[in-house]
Amino acid sequence: MVNKVNRRALIEKAITIAVLAVFICLLMIFAGYPQAIEHYFSKGFYPVICYLLHPVLNIFPFSIGDILYILAIIYLIYAFARFIKLLFKKEFMQAVFLLGGMIVKVQVAILFFYLFWGMNYFRPSAGERLNLRDTNYTTTNLKAVTAMLIDSANACRARLIPADLAQNNSTIYQTAVQAVSNLSSDSINFRTFHPGVKPSILTPLLNYIGTSGYFNPFTGEAQINYQMPVFNRPVVACHEMSHQMGYGPEDEADFTGFLAGIGSRDRLLRYSAYHLAVDEFMRALYYRDSLSNKQLKPRISRAVHRDFVTERAYWIAYQNKAEIITGIFYDRFLKVNNQPNGLDTYNRMILLVMAKYGKSMVHSQ
Numbered sequence: 001m002v003n004k005v006n007r008r009a010l011i012e013k014a015i016t017i018a019v020l021a022v023f024i025c026l027l028m029i030f031a032g033y034p035q036a037i038e039h040y041f042s043k044g045f046y047p048v049i050c051y052l053l054h055p056v057l058n059i060f061p062f063s064i065g066d067i068l069y070i071l072a073i074i075y076l077i078y079a080f081a082r083f084i085k086l087l088f089k090k091e092f093m094q095a096v097f098l099l100g101g102m103i104v105k106v107q108v109a110i111l112f113f114y115l116f117w118g119m120n121y122f123r124p125s126a127g128e129r130l131n132l133r134d135t136n137y138t139t140t141n142l143k144a145v146t147a148m149l150i151d152s153a154n155a156c157r158a159r160l161i162p163a164d165l166a167q168n169n170s171t172i173y174q175t176a177v178q179a180v181s182n183l184s185s186d187s188i189n190f191r192t193f194h195p196g197v198k199p200s201i202l203t204p205l206l207n208y209i210g211t212s213g214y215f216n217p218f219t220g221e222a223q224i225n226y227q228m229p230v231f232n233r234p235v236v237a238c239h240e241m242s243h244q245m246g247y248g249p250e251d252e253a254d255f256t257g258f259l260a261g262i263g264s265r266d267r268l269l270r271y272s273a274y275h276l277a278v279d280e281f282m283r284a285l286y287y288r289d290s291l292s293n294k295q296l297k298p299r300i301s302r303a304v305h306r307d308f309v310t311e312r313a314y315w316i317a318y319q320n321k322a323e324i325i326t327g328i329f330y331d332r333f334l335k336v337n338n339q340p341n342g343l344d345t346y347n348r349m350i351l352l353v354m355a356k357y358g359k360s361m362v363h364s365q
Contacts, residue, residue, distance in 0.1 A: 013100040020107035030124040041119045050193030058196040065216030066201040115215035121248035126265035132355035143292045146281040154301040156271035164268045171199045177238035179264040197237045207318040212236045215243035234272040251348035
C-alpha cells in the first residue's frame, strides 16, 4: 500500500515537472519573436503587472524582494542539508521526493521570472525602438564626445555645494523618481508605471560582491546599495528604475539612467550621470586609442579625479573572491538572457550615447 502511494506521488511529481518544463520551453520559443514580445508582453501584459504590483509594494519602505531572497536562501540551505541527511540515512525515496519538490520550485521561479519581467530581455533593442540604429563612430568622434562629457562632469562637480553631497538617501531616491518620471513624459518610448527605488537590506552583501544595486524581477522593486559613495547613488537609482520601465539589458538601463540624470535639474544627479559616462567613455577610449585616453586624463578636474579615487577605494576595500565567483555567475546569466557580451554589456552604453550625440556633437549642459 505504501509503495503504491509512493509510486503515485512520484508519478504526479514527474508529471508536474514535465508540464512546467513544457511551459518554460514554450516561453523560450516565444522569446524568439521580438516583435511579438514587444506587442503582447512589453506593451501588453507587463504594464498590467506594473499597475497592479508597483503601487502596492511602493507602500513598504523596505524591500519585499530582499526578504523573499533571504527566505529562499534559507530554504535552499535547509533543503540541501536535509537531502544530504536523507542520503546518509539511505532514505532514498524521501530524498527523491525532496529533490523533485526543489526542481518544481525552481521551475516555478523561472516561470515567474520571465512572466513578471524577464521577457523584456527579448524585446527589440532600445537602438531599434528609439531609432538609434547607427552605432558606428570614429575614434575622433569618440574622443570629442568624451571630452565634452569630461567638461560637463567638471562643470557639474564645480557647482556642487556641501549640502548636495550631504543629501540623505530619501532625497536622492525622490529626485531620481522625479527624473525618471520626467523622462517618461518626454517620449512614449520611456513610459514608467509607478516608479520607485528602495535601499537594499542586503547592502552589506552587495558591497562584498561589488554590486551597486539590483532589480528584483519577482516583485518589480528597484534596490540600491545605500552605502556606496553619495555621488554614485543617484544615477544607479535611475538605472535600476530603468529596469522597472522594461529596459532589460544593462547597457539600455545605463543609457536610460544617463538620460534621466542629465535631464534633471538636481545638481548631484546631473553630476552622478556625467561621472558614470566619463568612466565608461574613458574606458572605451583607452581600448580604442590609449594615447587619446592619456591626452584627455589631464582634462579631468581635480575634484572629479578625487571622486574616482574615492569610488575605487570604496570597492577595493570590499574586494574578495566572492566577487569573482558571483561575477562569473552573473556574466553567464546575462549571456543566457539575450546579452551575448555578458558583463561587457554594461560598457556598451557608449554605442547608444554615440548614436544619439556622436554626429551632431550636441549635448545637454
